[in-house]
Amino acid sequence: MDAELKELYQQVILDHNKNPRNFRKIENANHFAEGYNPLCGDRLNIYVELEDGRIKDISFQGSGCAISKASASLMSSIVKGLPVEEAEKLFEKFHAVITGKITDEENIEELGKLAVFAGVKEFPSRVKCASLAWHTMVAAFKQEDKSVSTE
């Protein structure tokens, strides 16, 4: 594979695409949002179980390209257990990296496993794919707490 292409489709991304983690529905999720990227037709459902401002469990379902699927898979593994604010901060940083606003190694390294998406910045049309899961998660946070609203 070409070097630039390899940067985009790192082995970790290909693995998560093939074997996505947390690819399921959480039956007792109290937050949910549907993400849609009309350009590619990607659809992602994000299920979140929040408890005391923390992400107790998070999962996703849907169809999309390797980048969006791997992004959802990695995101869900990493934010599980984090307080909501920290997950949102992480998204800010992640977004800055994939849009090329942060390029220094140190900052990128702080993203941990998510650093594999740094190659996306060379593919502007794929930024939306990488960020769809995150946008959808943040939208889910903002949704009414379902366990409350159904009472």
Add this chain to the structure above:
Amino acid sequence: MATEIINNNKRKSTGFDVNKIRADFPILKEIIHGKPLCYLDNAATTQKPQSVIDTIVKYYTSQNANIHRGVHYLSELATKEFEDARTKVKDFINASSEKEIIFTRGTTESINLVANVFNKAILKDEDEIIISAMEHHSNIVPWQLIQDQKKIKLRIIPIGDNGEIIFDEFIKLINEKTKLISIVYVSNSLGTINPVERIIEEAHRHNIPVLLDAAQAIQHIKIDVQKLDCDFLAFSGHKIYGPTGIGVLYGKEKLLDSLPPFLGGGDMISKVTFEKTTYNELPYKFEAGTSNIADTIGLGTAIDYVSQIGLENISLHENEILDYATESLLQIPELRIIGQAKHKSSVISFVFDNIHPHDAGTFLDFEGIAIRTGHHCTQPVMDRFNIPATSRASFAMYNTKEEVDVLVKGIKKLIEVFN
């Protein structure tokens, strides 16, 4: 049988030589990501031969002036070049007069023009327009825009699993409220060639006019509007080796005459006072403002180029490539072709079980292969086949079997990496 022999002879005598044709298109020598360009996105837009490029350069270098209004030399020269292009279009589709050839920005504007003037002059609440389930968004949305003002209904001809319209269902949709049938001649996402002759015949038995979206037909199929007897025909210059920003609306003179203008402004009037304005004659009534002069003349050159090679020769070659590509792609078990109509143009949409079209598109790009991925502005078709998107390879007169081999090799590599 007889026509086959004639075609073959013709082909030999005109000597269709794909390498010679390729040499006319400078962009085909480009290197993309270190690989020779393999351009298979011709349904989106075609590349331009040197003669078209030269025409535009020449126009701006030595002929530029505004048309129809000046008495000076350059204005008369530019007007003549511009009107010559109209005659070339007229001859190319065998319209009966230049009055029937209206220049627009493209297929989209042509359809919007018809929708607009139909809305103004003809459509009333409860009227119906028939389109098909395989329309490009440009033949859906203009009609929906009217629905914001009037209670008109869009009736949709369904399509079967093979990607053909269901003709019996079409017949059932026709009634006394039907005011227009607006249908795509060749589908840009499925490649289906619709039975437009039968559709027009059926429509005319009920005195209903027919608009053909010929955006994907004009570059592949010889069109004779008088023989076809369509009432309107829309196409874009950039899909027939011409420039972007120029298109055509053909309309029968009588029909165009009876319809009100679309846009108002210069060129479309004959006399303006603050009390009353009279409109110019056809086709100028529908061409308000300064036209896209350079690209219109460029379209004329593109038509010259296509005519010189011959649409029959072009479609023979393209069909050969289509058959070869279809056969080759069917050998790949992980790949499924969407759209398997009996009559197809050189468009192949395909999907993989486990690989998203966007990954395929990006991956193949690095092999120098340009294909289109997405919904191709036909979201209802994607919904019909229950897929989010497809990858699409579409062929033009300059494509070769070797390029099909490059595509197939690229796809095999793609499957290796992603599966």
